[in-house]
Amino acid sequence: MRMSEFVVREALIPNLTQTTKEGVIREMVEALKRSGHIKANQVEPLVKALLKREQLGSTGIGHGVAIPHTKHESVQRPIGTVAVSHAGVDFQSIDNEPVYIFVLLISPVDRTGEHLRALENVTRNLRNETFCRFLRQATTAEEIWELILESEGSA
Secondary structure (H helix, E strand, O other): OOHHHHEOHHHOEOOOOOOOHHHHHHHHHHHHHHOOOOOHHHHHHHHHHHHHHHHHOOOEEEOOEEOOEEEOOOOOOOEEEEEEEEEEEOOOOOOOOOEEEEEEEEEOOOOHHHHHHHHHHHHHHHOOHHHHHHHHHOOOHHHHHHHHHHHOOOO
């Protein structure tokens, strides 16, 4: 599953304002709510589910990247967003370095295969140093979206 198939364009965050793990997750979930993809009463349960996943081990995979993710009954299909922090956030990443690029993924409970394929695709994109460098330099949601499409060869 390609990033453009689950990332909600209207929920992209080119300049995160939050500076903590919970704050970043909350800001990203709120962006999905504002875009109409998550109901207001699902924000807290989703934040809790994402933080619970973080307790199993940080989704900060190193090199300035984190992929907070969970499966939840409130979504009918995989959805997510991308956020960039220009200052960097302590996300208890595996390399103990700040995180600048966040890709949030929420999938239906019964769609494990799609969830894993989406995570695999995100990981592949985020291993591309050029993609990450340009993503970190992005200042608008449109720039982030164009980079996602370009990484898939569909720009």
